[in-house]
Amino acid sequence: MKLPPAISFNWRTPLPKTSRSNEQAAAALESLAVTISQRDGYTTGGNDDAVDDLRKSIEYSKSALKIKPEDSEAISQLASSYNRLAVLIQNA
DSSP states (O other), X not given: OOOOTTTOOOTTSOOOSSHHHHHHHHHHHHHHHHHHHTTXXXXXXXXXXXXXXXXXXXXXXXXXXXXXXXXXXXXHHHHHHHHHHHHHHHTO
């Protein structure tokens, strides 16, 4: 799925240097992945774009935890992204 230029993002840019920015990026990517994978109103799985977005969300969450190791929001976001990735892969 190709995103319109208005919301495209160059994934090769460096990760943000603040924990909060990384958390927000992780949450946004997870939300995008859920939207992509639920086209019919339920998780259909097997969508490579959604899986890629969740893996990137996990990367951002891990980056947030490197900056602020005991941040409960980042830990929760990381767990949520791993859970959604597992559901997608299981339904593939």
